[in-house]
Amino acid sequence: MANLIEIRDMYKIYAIGDEPVHALDGVSLSVDEGEFVAIMGASGSGKSTMLNILGCLDVPTSGSYLLDGVEVASRSATELAHIRNAKLGFVFQNFNLLPRTSALENVELPDLYMGRLSMRARRRRALELLKRVGLGGRHSHTPAQLSGGQQQRVAIARALMNNPPVLFADEPTGNLDTKSSIEIMNLFTELSDEGITIVMVTHEDDIAAYAKRHIVMRDGKVMRDDHGEGGRKSVDEVARLVKEALA
Amino acid sequence: MSFWMIFKVAIRAIARNKTRSLLTCLGIIVGIAAVIAVMAIGQGAQTMMVKEISSMGNNLMMVFPENRGQGPVSGGMGQGQTMTAGDAEAVKRELSHLVQGVSPQVRTSVQMMYAAKNWAGNVQGVSTDILLISNWTVMEGRFFSEEEETRSSRVCVIGTTVRKNLFEDEDPVGKTIRLKNVTFKVIGVLASKGANNWGQDQDDVIMAPYTSVQRYLQRSKFNNINMMNLSLISMDDLAEAKREVGALLRQRHHLADYQDDDFETRDTTEIMNTIGSVTGLMTVLLTAVAAISLLVGGIGIMNIMLVSVTERIKEIGLRMAIGATPANILTQFLLESVVLSTVGGAVGVIVGVVGAEAIGAAKGWPILIQTGSTLAAFLFSALVGMFFGFYPAYRASKLNPIDCLRYE
Numbered sequence: 001m002a003n004l005i006e007i008r009d010m011y012k013i014y015a016i017g018d019e020p021v022h023a024l025d026g027v028s029l030s031v032d033e034g035e036f037v038a039i040m041g042a043s044g045s046g047k048s049t050m051l052n053i054l055g056c057l058d059v060p061t062s063g064s065y066l067l068d069g070v071e072v073a074s075r076s077a078t079e080l081a082h083i084r085n086a087k088l089g090f091v092f093q094n095f096n097l098l099p100r101t102s103a104l105e106n107v108e109l110p111d112l113y114m115g116r117l118s119m120r121a122r123r124r125r126a127l128e129l130l131k132r133v134g135l136g137g138r139h140s141h142t143p144a145q146l147s148g149g150q151q152q153r154v155a156i157a158r159a160l161m162n163n164p165p166v167l168f169a170d171e172p173t174g175n176l177d178t179k180s181s182i183e184i185m186n187l188f189t190e191l192s193d194e195g196i197t198i199v200m201v202t203h204e205d206d207i208a209a210y211a212k213r214h215i216v217m218r219d220g221k222v223m224r225d226d227h228g229e230g231g232r233k234s235v236d237e238v239a240r241l242v243k244e245a246l247a
Numbered sequence: 248m249s250f251w252m253i254f255k256v257a258i259r260a261i262a263r264n265k266t267r268s269l270l271t272c273l274g275i276i277v278g279i280a281a282v283i284a285v286m287a288i289g290q291g292a293q294t295m296m297v298k299e300i301s302s303m304g305n306n307l308m309m310v311f312p313e314n315r316g317q318g319p320v321s322g323g324m325g326q327g328q329t330m331t332a333g334d335a336e337a338v339k340r341e342l343s344h345l346v347q348g349v350s351p352q353v354r355t356s357v358q359m360m361y362a363a364k365n366w367a368g369n370v371q372g373v374s375t376d377i378l379l380i381s382n383w384t385v386m387e388g389r390f391f392s393e394e395e396e397t398r399s400s401r402v403c404v405i406g407t408t409v410r411k412n413l414f415e416d417e418d419p420v421g422k423t424i425r426l427k428n429v430t431f432k433v434i435g436v437l438a439s440k441g442a443n444n445w446g447q448d449q450d451d452v453i454m455a456p457y458t459s460v461q462r463y464l465q466r467s468k469f470n471n472i473n474m475m476n477l478s479l480i481s482m483d484d485l486a487e488a489k490r491e492v493g494a495l496l497r498q499r500h501h502l503a504d505y506q507d508d509d510f511e512t513r514d515t516t517e518i519m520n521t522i523g524s525v526t527g528l529m530t531v532l533l534t535a536v537a538a539i540s541l542l543v544g545g546i547g548i549m550n551i552m553l554v555s556v557t558e559r560i561k562e563i564g565l566r567m568a569i570g571a572t573p574a575n576i577l578t579q580f581l582l583e584s585v586v587l588s589t590v591g592g593a594v595g596v597i598v599g600v601v602g603a604e605a606i607g608a609a610k611g612w613p614i615l616i617q618t619g620s621t622l623a624a625f626l627f628s629a630l631v632g633m634f635f636g637f638y639p640a641y642r643a644s645k646l647n648p649i650d651c652l653r654y655e
Contacts, residue, residue, distance in 0.1 A: 057568060057648045078572045085570020096565045096652065100263065112252050113570040158569065 003066075004165060004197055005031040005054060010063030012049050012220075023049040024060065025220035033165065035228060036192040037199045038211035040242055046220040048170065051201045055088055055168040056080045068165065085113050089159030093171040095151040097143040103130060103154045104139040110161040129157035133187060149180030156187060160196075167191065169200040173207055185210045205238045214238060216245035253575065257582040260555070268587060271551045274544025275591025275628055276598060281537035282624045283599025283616070288606065289530035290620075291613035296522045300515050304381045306347075306479040308488060308514045310496070312471070328471040329500055329509045332457060335374070335475045337499060338492055345488045348376035348478040353457050355464045359413060360425040366412040370403070370426060370453050372460025373476075380478040388420035388435030391456050399458040404435040406452035429463045431455060485514060541627070544591070545635035552584050552639035563643055564651025577644035584636025585629055592628025596621055 012024040023046045031037055041047045052058040053065065056072060059080075065073040072083055084090075089110075097106045107126040111117050117125060130139050133153040135146075143151050152172060159167055169188070173181035189210055192198050202208050213228035224245030226233075233241070261268045312330035335351040353372035358365055375393050377383065391402045403424075410419050419433045440449040461467065479488050489512050496510050556563070563576055571579075600616055607614035 052649050055568075057652070078574065081567060081570055081572040081575075084568060090568050092652070096561065096568075098562060098565070109566075110569045112249075113566075113572075113575060115249060162570075 003030055004033045004035075004068055005029070005199070006066040007054070008064045010053065010065065011061045012046075012053065012058070013061045022220045024053070024063075027063075027220070027222055029215070029222065029225070031197065031199060033197055034192075034195050035197055035199075036188070036210070036212045037215060038208035038213070039199065039201045039215045039217060040203060040205075040208050041217035041223075042203065045217040047201045047203075047217050049220075050217065051168055051170055051199065054199060055090060056084050081113075085110060086162060087164050087166065089162070089164040089167040091152065091155050091159050091167065091169040091172045093174040095143070095148070095155045095175070097151055097154055097158075099144070100142055102140050102142055103135060103146065103157075106143070106154055107139075107157045107161055109158060114162055116162070126157070126161065129160050130154070132160075133157045134183075147180070148176050149183055152176065152180070152184050153187065156184075156191075160191075166197045166199065169198065171202055172200065173202070173204070181207065205242065206235045209233055209235045209238045214241055216242050218246060250578070253578050254582055254586075256579055257586055260559075260583055261586060264555075267551065271548055271587050272591035272594065274547040275541065275588050275631065276544075276595040278537060278541030278544040278631075279592045279595025279624050279628050280599035280602055281540055282534060282627075283596055283621060284603040284606065285533040285537050286530065286620050286624075287600070287603035287614045287616045288612060289526060289533065290617060291607065291615040293523065293526040293530075294615050295613045296526065297519055300519050300522070303515055304476065304478065305379060306482050307380060308477040308479055308485065308492075308512060309474055310477065310492060311474045311511050311513065313509050313511045328469055330472055330475065330496075331470045332461075332472055333470070334496060334499055335472065337495060338475070338477065339376075341495060342488070342491055345479060345484050345491060346477050347480045348379040350374040350377040350380055350476045351457050351472040352377075352474045352476060353460050353465060354473050355460060357426045357453075357464060359409065359453065361413040361422065364413050366409060368409065368451055368453060370455055370460055370464060372457030372464075372472075373454055374457060376478070377454065377476065380476045383440070384438040385435045386438040387418075388433070390435055396456040396458055399456060399462045401429065401431045401455075401459055401463060402434045403431045403453055403455040404437055405433055405454075406437050406450035407439045408448055408451040409453050410436055426453075427464055431459075482516065485516065489514075541631060545588070545631040548584050548588055548632060549635040549639060551587075552580060552636055553642075555583070556580060556639050556643040560646070560651045560654045563646055564648050564654070567646075567648035568652065573644040576646075577640045580640035580643050581633065581636050584640070585632040588632025588636070589625070589629045592625045592631075595628065596625055599624075 007030070008028050010024050010027045011022065014021045014023055025046070027050065039047045039050060049058070053060050056067070060073055063073060064071060067083065068087060072080070075083070098109070104123070104126050107129055108122050111122045111125070127139060130136060133156050135150060135153050135157070138146065138150065143154070146154065172188070173184055176184060185207060188198055188200070192212070198211075200211060208214055209232065212231055214224075214226050214233070215222055216224040224241060226241060310330070312328065332351040335349045338346060339349040350373045354369050356367070357370050358367050374396055375390065378385075378390055385404065388404070390404055391400065395402055405413070405419060413419070413424065414422070419436060422433050423430050424433060425431070437450070437452065442448055457472065461470070477488070477492070479485060492512065493508060497508065500509055502509065566576065600621070603614050603616065606612065
């Protein structure tokens with residue numbers, strides 16, 4: 001499998017007050033195509049900073065980042081926007097759908113910025129994606145008319161619109177009940193099985209258990225990386241892994 | 248993202264906040280309406296005045312003999328005695344490349360009598376060229392001929408006011424009236440010109456050949472005239488005409504180099520310039536006031552756009568996360584403010600035109616709506632939107648997507 005994501009000696013330093021805070025403290029990491037990675041850790045461990053930089057939403061203080069073989073660590077805002085548009089899909093904890101806008105139009109949005117498809121083809125693809133995430137009949141509903149789980153499905157369909165090689169998910173079940181969480185995670189598992197690379201941030205062991213590779217962070221450093229050895233783990237195994245890593 | 252798509256996004260954002268959008272537009276509507284109305288009224292007034300002044304004469308230039316005073320007593324304008332009909336004839340003969348008509352003018356006050364009625368006024372002694380010079384037309388009968396002028400015939404034409412006072416409904420043509428107890432035959436009636444700028448009735452007039460006035464009514468031993476009226480071929484030659492007429496008159500009056508002119512020239516451009524500068528100043532002042540209200544409207548747009556950017560900061564973050572470039576975000580917000588201001592501008596143009604017409608109708612003022620200035624005001628409203636919308640849009644485009652997504 002080809003190397004999709006590769007970061008080397010990455011630092012992200014915030015100057016808060018007199019003391020500089022190392023949100024990322026010399027992290028090196030690589031992710032292969034098709035992996036399903038869970039980045040775990042307590043709040044303040046640097047896992048969200050890591051995801052934001054991997055997702056080209058933020059730039060590192062220093063270090064290199066090769067995405068799909070291209071250096072992206074020091075790109076302009078416009079270039080990063082094009083990279084996010086073409087190569088990355090995002091699923092957020094609070095869904096981030098456009099309010100008062102139909103599910104269909106929310107899903108179409110990434111292609112509007114890309115301008116790849118005709119109006120008709122765009123609509124057809126958005127409808128297919130909605131059907132795939134199980135919202136076939138609800139394309140005209142606005143976010144306010146959908147449950148949390150349904151909104152997150154729309155967000156996943158939107159993330160898939162431009163057919164990106166990588167999906168980034170930031171606590172995708174953080175605002176969902178248990179039943180919806182399981183449905184969403186099953187959807188991620190299906191997508192992973194179809195070959196899409198997924199990088200997910202979570203602090204919940206049972207959600208991390210859906211991933212095949214587990215990375216535990218603390219104080220801006222990677223404490224433990226099982227490199228996907230042994231495939232999917234049970235919740236207990238994940239809990240033990242985290243406990244060992246932080247001991 | 249295509250321009251059209253971004254335009255649709257902007258329209259939708261405006262449509263979602265109808266009340267707010269309307270209030271934002273209101274500033275621009277008031278500003279543009281004020282500009283349009285003020286300009287329409289100002290231009291209308293100016294055009295009317297210019298038209299009235301040009302009705303005084305056709306490329307008119309006037310030459311008055313200047314009173315140089317005899318001892319301590321000074322006369323008044325046109326009371327000098329140095330200018331003669333010969334001067335007028337000389338101007339016509341020698342400056343025909345500049346002048347298309349010349350009429351000497353002598354004036355004398357008379358009591359006019361016909362049957363049992365009488366009327367007081369000034370008789371103007373002129374030459375046949377006066378028709379061309381002063382834009383008079385004969386409504387009934389005819390004007391006097393050059394032959395009658397040479398022979399000092401006792402004929403006259405009268406204005407409609409004189410006709411009404413002496414003849415009422417009677418046909419005046421061919422009737423004989425008495426001026427200073429000398430009989431004159433009425434041969435024509437002048438078409439009405441109405442009152443001039445200063446409210447003076449231009450139709451209260453009676454004209455006769457200047458030769459006849461000098462001979463029968465003034466009975467002066469001098470041949471002097473009160474003024475001469477010139478009609479230039481083109482107003483462009485005004486300066487040259489003044490110079491050449493001056494040189495000719497100085498020569499004819501045997502003035503030595505050290506002596507001042509004994510005449511003075513006047514023309515309507517001086518009056519027009521004065522009126523133009525007065526109405527022009529008014530228009531500038533009022534337009535400045537209107538422009539200030541437009542400025543206030545623009546600041547209103549900026550204010551609302553800043554609020555709108557802050558309010559939709561999560562939307563901005565999301566759009567950036569899924570691929571909107573800074574330029575896309577800039578265009579989206581800039582279009583929103585430009586749409587607000589141009590819609591305001593369009594409504595303002597309508598309100599301004601309707602308002603100006605209403606004011607004109609109520610006050611009886613002439614209204615002149617110029618397509619050019621209306622279009623300019625409309626385009627200016629778009630410019631206001633662009634100018635005042637740029638800063639909020641620029642701020643939105645420079646936001647960091649992470650800060651936007653995290654904003655609470």
